[in-house]
Amino acid sequence: MTLKTHNLGCLKGDRLLFSGLTLQAEAGMILRVAGGNGAGKSSLLRILAGLAAPESGSIEWAGRPVEADRDGFRRCLFYLGHAAAAHELLSPCENLRWACACAGEPQSDRNLYVALEQVGLTREMDMPLRMLSQGQRRRASLARLFLSAQRPLWLLDEPFAALDVDAVERVAQAVQAHCARGGTTVLTTHQDAPFSQAIASLDLGDYA
Template identity: 55%
Template sequence: MLEVESLACLKGDRLLFRDLAFRLQAGGLLRVAGPNGVGKTSLLRLVTGLALPEAGEIRWRGESIRRAREAFHGDLLYLGHAAALNDLLSPLENLRFACAAAGDAVDAEDCVQALQRIGLADQLDLPARVLSQGQRRRVGLARLFLSNARPLWVLDEPFTALDVRAVADLAATLSQHCEAGGMVMLTTHQDAPFARPPEVLDVGVFAC
């Protein structure tokens, strides 16, 4: 279980939100909502431990993520809004590097299958610089098929630049992860055909 209590976020000299709280349990799908600039991405960065809160506590399996940082990161998959690709490397090389950096033990064939499943069978060996925005996004999303052992997925605008079919496929993948006992926390401005409606956390309610 992911538990957030009395969370406050300071960005520069501006307090974005305070007293934010929620719980995400096994099987849970949580959509973080709110107007632009309210602090949705900042909340994801706090939850993943990439930034420190001004106040409040974040716990994973009952332990503070500060004290159990290594164990928490072993259970977490975070995909930010940016594709974060090396333009000189191919999708296959980028994916293998990302998995290795995260400590995921996957081989080349696993990566090939993930990229084929995400719709990049014809772009495996092309340099990332020639890919469309949607294709670049898919390279990062291919990690979802290689991270089933990580129960908590935190995704910032995962549907950006995807076509209708890709949106449906991704929604199905996220729904299946939750049905298997995983958890998903995401931001999105798009409606997606999830198997069941997500819970909604409106950050604007806690805005300062």
Template identity: 60%
Template sequence: MLEAEDLACLKGDRLLFRGLALRVEAGDLVRLAGPNGVGKTSLLRLLTGLAQPEAGSVRWQGRPIAAEREAFHRALLYLGHAAALNDLLSPLENLRFACAAAGEDADVARCTAALERIGLGNQLDLPARVLSQGQRRRVGLARLFLSAQRPLWVLDEPFTALDVAAVADLAATLSAHCAAGGMVVLTTHQDAGFARPPRVLDVGAWAC
């Protein structure tokens, strides 16, 4: 279970929100909503421990994430908005590097299967610099098929630059993860057609 209590977020000299509360349990799919600039990405960074709140706390399984850092990071998969690829490496090399950096199995066959599953079977060995924006996005999303053991998925605009078929496939993947007892927290401006509607948390309700 992931919990946030009385969160306040300061960005530069601007207080984005305060008093925000959130609880995510097994099976939950939570979509963060609100206009651009309200603090959705900033909230994701607080929930993953990449940034510290101005006030309040974030807890994993009842304990502050700072006190459970290793256990929390083993349970977490975070995919930011940027593709974060090395343009000189192929999709396969980029994915293997990302897996190794996260302490996951970077086996060639395993990573190849994930890229083929996400629709990049014909681009495995191309340099990332020649990929389209949608293809670049898919390289990162391939990690979803390698991280089923991580219960908490936190995703920033995962549907960006994907075509209609890829959006439907990703929505099905996220729904299946939740159906198996996982948790997903995401931002998106798209109607992705999930198996069941996500719970919506309007970050603007706590805006300052």
């Protein structure tokens, strides 16, 4: 399935971040959104996820305007924001269980353990989040990746931020496995990610 935008524009306050933006992300593809600080990378992902409205333009998924079936589109996507929605007093396991339940995808204890194992957090899985490092908190959020294989569209805002080399490698492998299954990934990153497949790039500077 393919994600497309047509002449998308984004206004933040009284500043036009980008306009006339047209992108196409197909099944099996990793699309990296590039641009300087304040160019609108996070804003674009929020618009694609339906969390913010564009100033102009439209979005299509699988050949249909997303507005024609907004709920159906949301069931197809997994969005990871740069600032994770998590409770500081809950553990990584409790936060992960809550997030999956809110998404309508309750998970077994075994599935939660395996997902946290993938991000190297089994020893910390029952500790309050406020006791963990920034990198460990980020990994706790990224555990959702390993429970979202059924969602064909991944929108990831700075998924490699605050991660060590091993965690970056694991996340990159998860993204590539998702695309190998026919999924589509749109992401932002300031880092060079260790992808073994070719990735496409969209520079928001071209639409400023």
